[in-house]
Amino acid sequence: MNNVLEQNTVPEEESMQAIEAHGLEKTYPGDVRALDGMSFSVEAGTIFALLGRNGAGKSTTVKILTTLSRPDAGDAHVAGIDVLDDPDAVRHAIGVVAQRSGVDRDATGRENLTLQGQLYGLRGRRLRKRAAELLERFGLAEAGGRIARGYSGGMQRRLEVAMGLVHRPEVLFLDEPTTGLDPEARKFMWEEIARLAGDEHLTILLTTHYLEEAERLAGQVAIVDRGRIVVEGTPESLKGELRGDAIHVGLGEPEANGRVQAALERVAGIRELVLDGQSLRARAENGAAAIPSVLGALEAAGVRVTAATVSRPSLDDVYLRYVGRTFDQADDDTKEVS
Amino acid sequence: MTLLRHSWSMSLRDLRNLVRQPWWIAISLAQPLVYLLLYSALFKNVAEIPGFEGDSYLDFVVPGIVVMSAMFAGGWGGMGVINDLERGVLDRFLVTPVRRGALIAGRLMQGAIVTVIQSLILIGLAWAIGADFPGGVLGVLVLIATAVMLTTAFGGLSLGLALVMRKEESVIGAVQLLLLPLMFLSTVFMQRALMPGWIQDASRFNPADWAVRAGREAVAANVEWSVVMTYGGSLALFALASAWLATRGFRAYQRSV
Numbered sequence: 001m002n003n004v005l006e007q008n009t010v011p012e013e014e015s016m017q018a019i020e021a022h023g024l025e026k027t028y029p030g031d032v033r034a035l036d037g038m039s040f041s042v043e044a045g046t047i048f049a050l051l052g053r054n055g056a057g058k059s060t061t062v063k064i065l066t067t068l069s070r071p072d073a074g075d076a077h078v079a080g081i082d083v084l085d086d087p088d089a090v091r092h093a094i095g096v097v098a099q100r101s102g103v104d105r106d107a108t109g110r111e112n113l114t115l116q117g118q119l120y121g122l123r124g125r126r127l128r129k130r131a132a133e134l135l136e137r138f139g140l141a142e143a144g145g146r147i148a149r150g151y152s153g154g155m156q157r158r159l160e161v162a163m164g165l166v167h168r169p170e171v172l173f174l175d176e177p178t179t180g181l182d183p184e185a186r187k188f189m190w191e192e193i194a195r196l197a198g199d200e201h202l203t204i205l206l207t208t209h210y211l212e213e214a215e216r217l218a219g220q221v222a223i224v225d226r227g228r229i230v231v232e233g234t235p236e237s238l239k240g241e242l243r244g245d246a247i248h249v250g251l252g253e254p255e256a257n258g259r260v261q262a263a264l265e266r267v268a269g270i271r272e273l274v275l276d277g278q279s280l281r282a283r284a285e286n287g288a289a290a291i292p293s294v295l296g297a298l299e300a301a302g303v304r305v306t307a308a309t310v311s312r313p314s315l316d317d318v319y320l321r322y323v324g325r326t327f328d329q330a331d332d333d334t335k336e337v338s
Numbered sequence: 339m340t341l342l343r344h345s346w347s348m349s350l351r352d353l354r355n356l357v358r359q360p361w362w363i364a365i366s367l368a369q370p371l372v373y374l375l376l377y378s379a380l381f382k383n384v385a386e387i388p389g390f391e392g393d394s395y396l397d398f399v400v401p402g403i404v405v406m407s408a409m410f411a412g413g414w415g416g417m418g419v420i421n422d423l424e425r426g427v428l429d430r431f432l433v434t435p436v437r438r439g440a441l442i443a444g445r446l447m448q449g450a451i452v453t454v455i456q457s458l459i460l461i462g463l464a465w466a467i468g469a470d471f472p473g474g475v476l477g478v479l480v481l482i483a484t485a486v487m488l489t490t491a492f493g494g495l496s497l498g499l500a501l502v503m504r505k506e507e508s509v510i511g512a513v514q515l516l517l518l519p520l521m522f523l524s525t526v527f528m529q530r531a532l533m534p535g536w537i538q539d540a541s542r543f544n545p546a547d548w549a550v551r552a553g554r555e556a557v558a559a560n561v562e563w564s565v566v567m568t569y570g571g572s573l574a575l576f577a578l579a580s581a582w583l584a585t586r587g588f589r590a591y592q593r594s595v
Contacts, residue, residue, distance in 0.1 A: 026519075029594075067432075067433060068592075068595050069595045088435055092435050094433070100429065102426040103425075104427055106353065107355065116434070117436065118344070118347040119347065125529055147358075156424055
C-alpha cells in the first residue's frame with residue numbers, strides 16, 4: 001500500500017499482456033446494451049486504440065477495466081491483476097484520464113496533482129518533486145499556482161494526463177484524450193502520448209473517434225461497434241487486407257440499390273460495392289485504371305455523377321467495410337465536433 | 339492509518355475550496371450573528387411567560403442557536419458532492435486507491451471543523467452581549483461536541499441524499515422539508531413546559547432536540563451528567579447510522595456508473 005513502486009512489478013509470466021478483456025457484457029437500465037462480448041488483449045509497452053463512434057462501448061470498456069464499473073459477464077485482467085477480484089491492486093497499477101475532466105476547478109494545478117499523489121500514498125518531498133516535474137513536463141510550470149478554472153482546454157487536459165501519471169502507472173487509460181481540443185493542443189497531446197509509450201515503456205489504451213489519431217498513435221487498432229470488436233490489427237495490416245484502392249463516387253441524386261448495382265456488376269475488377277445515398281464506394285486493384293469504365297457504366301445507366309476520387313485505403317475504408325457505414329456518417333448522431 | 343490520511347487530504351481540499359470563496363465566509367459568519375441577534379431580540383419577552391424557567395431568554399436560546407446552525411450546516415454539507423459528481427471528480431477519485439470511507443469521512447470531518455469554528459464565534463459573540471455559561475469551559479466544550487455530532491449526522495444524511503438524488507434542487511428541497519420541522523419540533527426556541535403536548539411528544543424522537551438538550555444541560559449551572567450522556571449517546575448513534583446511510587448512497591452511485 002505504501003510502496004507504489006513495489007505494486008508496479010508484474011510477475012514475469014504475465015508480463016506480455018498488460019490488458020486482457022474476455023467476453024465483457026454490460027447492460028444499463030432501460031435495456032441499453034453497452035457491451036456485447038467485448039474481448040481483446042494489449043501487449044505490454046504498446047499503444048492500443050479502441051476506435052468507434054460515441055456509444056459504441058469504448059467508455060464502458062474503460063470504466064470496467066479501470067474498476068469504476070462492473071461487467072454483467074466476462075472477465076478482465078489489467079497488469080496481470082483480475083479487475084473483479086482485486087480492484088484495489090489494479091487501481092495502484094493504472095492511471096486514468098477519463099472523458100469527463102475530473103480536475104478540481106477550484107484548486108490550482110499543483111494542488112490537484114498533490115492531492116492525486118496523496119491518494120496513491122506519495123508524500124512530502126518526493127511528492128513535491130514529482131508534482132514539479134510533471135508540471136514542468138506538461139508545460140504547466142508557470143500555471144501550476146493558478147486556479148484550474150482559468151486554464152484553457154488544452155492546459156486542463158495536460159493537467160489531467162499529468163495527474164494520471166503522478167504515481168508512475170504501468171498502464172495508462174486515455175478516454176478520448178483530444179476530443180474538444182484545438183489542432184495545436186491536439187498535436188501537443190499526440191506528441192506527448194507517443195513519447196510516453198516510447199520513453200517510459202508505458203502501456204496505453206486509447207479510445208478515440210478520430211481515425212487519424214488511432215492511425216498516428218496506435219500500434220494496434222480495434223474497431224468497436226455495438227459493444228464488440230469487429231476487427232483488430234495494426235493500421236497497416238487492416239488497410240492491407242483491403243487489397244487495392246478505394247474508389248469514391250459522388251452521385252447527383254440519392255440512389256437505391258438496383259440500377260447502380262446492375263450497371264457496375266459488368267465492370268471488371270470492381271469489388272465491395274457499397275451504396276449509401278449519394279455516396280458510392282468500391283474497391284479496385286488499380287483504381288485509376290478502373291475509374292473510366294465505372295464512369296462510363298454509370299453514364300450509360302443514366303446515373304448523374306458529381307465527383308469521383310481514387311485513394312489508397314484508409315482506416316475509414318476499413319471502418320466502412322466492417323461496420324457498413326462510413327465513419328463520419330456513423331458519427332453524425334453525436335454532438336462532438338470533429 | 340491510510341483511511342485517516344486520505345480523509346484528511348479530502349477534508350483539506352474541501353476546506354481550502356471553501357476558504358477561497360470570500361462570499362461563503364462572509365455569509366457563514368453573518369448568518370449565525372443575525373440569528374443570534376434577531377432571535378434573542380424577537381423572543382426576549384418569552385422569559386416573562388409564567389412557567390419559563392430562568393430569567394434570561396438569551397442564556398436559554400444560545401445553545402439552541404449553536405445547535406440549529408450546526409444542523410443546517412450539516413444539511414447543506416452533501417451539496418458539494420453533486421458538483422464533484424457532475425464534473426467527473428468523484429469518478430476520478432474512485433479509480434484511485436483512495437479508501438472509499440475517506441470520501442465520506444473527509445466531507446464529514448470538514449463539516450465538523452467548520453461547525454467548531456462557527457460555534458466558537460457564536461458563543462464568543464453571545465458572551466460579549468451578555469450571555470451566561472454557568473457550566474464553564476467544560477460545558478461549552480460539551481455543547482460544541484453535541485453540535486459537531488449533529489452536524490455530522492445531518493452531513494451524512496445530506497451526503498446520502500445527494501448521492502441518490504444527484505440534483506441540487508432536489509436536495510435543497512428535501513433538506514428544507516426535513517430540517518425546518520425538526521427545528522420547530524424541538525426546544526431550540528421554546529422550553530418544553532411551554533410547548534403543546536403533541537410537540538412535546540414529537541420532540542422525543544427529534545435528534546435536533548437531543549442535541550439541544552444535551553448541550554443546554556452541559557452549560558447549565560448544576561449539570562446533570564446523566565441527561566447529557568443519554569441525549570449525547572443517542573445523538574452519537576444517530577450520527578453513526580447516518581454515516582452508514584451515506585456509504586449506502588455511495589454504493590447506489592457506484593452501481594449506476
